[in-house]
Amino acid sequence: MHFDLIQFLSIAGKTTVPNDDRIGCGEQHAWVIDGATDLGPPGLMGDQGGAAWLAGTAHKAFSGASGAAAEICDTVFETVAAAYERERRRDPVSRWEVPRAAFAAVAIEGDSLACASLSDCVVLHRNAAGVSFLTPEPDRRVEQAEAAALGPGAGAGGVRSPAVLADRRASRERANIALGIDAEPIKTHTRYARVHLTAGDDLFLLSDGFAALFDTYSRYEPASFVARVLDVGLVPLAEELRRIEFEDAGCLQYPRFKPSDDASALWISVA
Numbered sequence: 001m002h003f004d005l006i007q008f009l010s011i012a013g014k015t016t017v018p019n020d021d022r023i024g025c026g027e028q029h030a031w032v033i034d035g036a037t038d039l040g041p042p043g044l045m046g047d048q049g050g051a052a053w054l055a056g057t058a059h060k061a062f063s064g065a066s067g068a069a070a071e072i073c074d075t076v077f078e079t080v081a082a083a084y085e086r087e088r089r090r091d092p093v094s095r096w097e098v099p100r101a102a103f104a105a106v107a108i109e110g111d112s113l114a115c116a117s118l119s120d121c122v123v124l125h126r127n128a129a130g131v132s133f134l135t136p137e138p139d140r141r142v143e144q145a146e147a148a149a150l151g152p153g154a155g156a157g158g159v160r161s162p163a164v165l166a167d168r169r170a171s172r173e174r175a176n177i178a179l180g181i182d183a184e185p186i187k188t189h190t191r192y193a194r195v196h197l198t199a200g201d202d203l204f205l206l207s208d209g210f211a212a213l214f215d216t217y218s219r220y221e222p223a224s225f226v227a228r229v230l231d232v233g234l235v236p237l238a239e240e241l242r243r244i245e246f247e248d249a250g251c252l253q254y255p256r257f258k259p260s261d262d263a264s265a266l267w268i269s270v271a
Helices: 050-064 069-087 141-149 154-160 162-173 183-189 222-232 234-247
Strands: 003-011 021-025 029-035 101-109 112-118 122-127 130-133 191-196 202-206 263-270
Touching: 003 021, 003 234, 021 050, 021 263, 029 050, 029 202, 029 263, 050 069, 050 101, 069 101, 069 112, 069 183, 101 122, 101 202, 112 122, 122 222, 130 222, 154 162, 202 222, 222 234, 234 263
Parallel strands: none
Antiparallel strands: 003 263, 021 029, 029 101, 101 112, 112 191, 122 130, 122 202, 202 263
């Protein structure tokens, strides 16, 4: 068996800010990476922001890796850790500056599929029995409550407003382990799932910015989201996503830390 690429897209949250998502697909494995928004100016990794540096470095590592999911991920983790030590320009000013990212990756292993993930990227699997999560089901309630606690519309200015920036730095200081610069803890905490795979199955790898359609904004259930993609493709859903966010640009109806996030989606079929 192998993967057939059907569609993919990645749209920046703001066209004036680099997109920190990366997605990719080979014949036997695929991945999505969501770099955590930088909370300060570039400098740690040179002129490039830490999120873009990490996403790009991990993306190249996934592109060149092969084998079982755990072998691929270990290669990526070790490559990123070595690159950070080699390329960083100085020590980070605090933990909030250290690059980190969410990721999810899938790999064909015989007649099964292995899925690896850390943090909040999403993988959906559609087979004859229906649609299921291969990653933990997203839950935005804590994040929405934290955004609401900053006051109505606090996120409208994005993460550069003083209140949001201070809150997000504090959150990053106590954050859980994600894809980043320390390989061994990441290996220990990466979640793995395995399912039987059949030709004709579909897989959808999403950054949290795209998955917002069914968690943050509750416009779809996962099964209806997949049905909609199968019917019209990814582009109309991306347009719907941005329309929802444009209509709530003040972050009032849906409390959040910025009006729009980078949003990426990869649709692959098993052949």
